[in-house]
Amino acid sequence: GGRAEPLLRVAGLSVGAPGGPRIVDGVSFEVPEATTVGLIGESGSGKTMTARAIIGLLPGGVEAGGTLRWRGEDLLGAGPGRRRAVRGREIAMIFQDPLAALNPTQRIGRQVGEILRRDGLPRREVRRRVVELLGLAGVPEPEERMRRYPHEFSGGLRQRAMIALALAGSPALLLADEPTTALDVTVQARILRLLRSVQRERGLAMLLVSHDLRVVAHTAHQVVVMYAGRVAERGAARQLLARPAHPYTAALVRSVPAVRTRSALATPLPGSPANPAERPAGCAFHPRCPLARERCRTRVPEVREVAPGRFSACHFAAEVFGS
Ligand code: SF4
Numbered sequence: 001g002g003r004a005e006p007l008l009r010v011a012g013l014s015v016g017a018p019g020g021p022r023i024v025d026g027v028s029f030e031v032p033e034a035t036t037v038g039l040i041g042e043s044g045s046g047k048t049m050t051a052r053a054i055i056g057l058l059p060g061g062v063e064a065g066g067t068l069r070w071r072g073e074d075l076l077g078a079g080p081g082r083r084r085a086v087r088g089r090e091i092a093m094i095f096q097d098p099l100a101a102l103n104p105t106q107r108i109g110r111q112v113g114e115i116l117r118r119d120g121l122p123r124r125e126v127r128r129r130v131v132e133l134l135g136l137a138g139v140p141e142p143e144e145r146m147r148r149y150p151h152e153f154s155g156g157l158r159q160r161a162m163i164a165l166a167l168a169g170s171p172a173l174l175l176a177d178e179p180t181t182a183l184d185v186t187v188q189a190r191i192l193r194l195l196r197s198v199q200r201e202r203g204l205a206m207l208l209v210s211h212d213l214r215v216v217a218h219t220a221h222q223v224v225v226m227y228a229g230r231v232a233e234r235g236a237a238r239q240l241l242a243r244p245a246h247p248y249t250a251a252l253v254r255s256v257p258a259v260r261t262r263s264a265l266a267t268p269l270p271g272s273p274a275n276p277a278e279r280p281a282g283c284a285f286h287p288r289c290p291l292a293r294e295r296c297r298t299r300v301p302e303v304r305e306v307a308p309g310r311f312s313a314c315h316f317a318a319e320v321f322g323s
Contacts, residue, residue: 041225139157225248280297282295282299
């Protein structure tokens with residue numbers, strides 16, 4: 001038989017203003033059930049726009065093209081009512097800044113309970129589930145804290161409250177966009193542990209968007225590396241980080257000492273990130289690539305499967321992968 005349809009299939013996704021440059025250009029990957037996919041790239045890589053296209057929250061003036069299939073259903077072709085129904089329920093999102101998701105004038109418990117109330121659950125059951133969700137998200141003394149307002153919470157607690165809020169609708173996919181970037185290192189590690197355990201316990205799929213390779217390396221089963229609005233490389237996390245098949249991934253790995261185990265020395269990435277609005281011709285990475293040759297300046301590399309499940313958009317992927 002054929003392969004089962006993944007939970008989410010992104011195929012040839014593009015995002016941009018009509019007639020303008022494509023901020024996201026032909027991005028394809030899949031999110032299987034109960035799997036964490038890390039979407040990694042520097043600023044301007046298009047990772048956040050990709051996440052926003054998936055959840056249907058693009059800024060004004062830009063449009064998405066290509067294919068987004070949610071359990072086989074065409075999301076880009078769905079009407080606004082259906083998109084709203086999917087958003088927050090089947091697909092939920094957590095952000096870098098929890099204040100963007102939390103209502104400052106409402107008690108935490110009331111906000112988390114809202115989706116449950118909409119489902120017509122009786123009050124006592126709503127209360128029980130709110131306490132349970134806050135506890136699951138690691139909020140200590142949830143019965144007391146559910147009566148508090150967001151401004152009475154620390155940054156880490158707000159992040160936990162937002163996670164509880166996102167889980168209230170029992171989503172099948174959680175989009176987490178830089179969920180720990182604003183937090184200090186200790187809190188960051190705790191939130192990531194929490195996300196990992198929630199992912200496992202609830203059998204959730206997660207799309208973890210981050211610029212930080214360390215965040216993705218320890219949490220994701222699969223990794224999609226984006227550069228200048230395109231996929232540079234994707235595949236199983238461990239294998240991809242241990243043996244990159246794209247010079248950009250290799251440079252990323254070298255830039256983080258904790259990921260590169262063979263050496264304590266990190267080599268910073270040369271040059272500055274490409275701006276997808278002024279994407280270099282050919283391979284967008286060529287101005288920064290140590291392996292760039294003539295053909296890299298003129299021809300856009302296609303995404304090719306270099307090993308089972310491993311895809312790279314480099315003319316010389318076989319060379320990089322084999323070295
Ligand atoms: Fe480097 Fe060329 Fe590969 Fe691009 S296609 S990553 S420039 S070797």
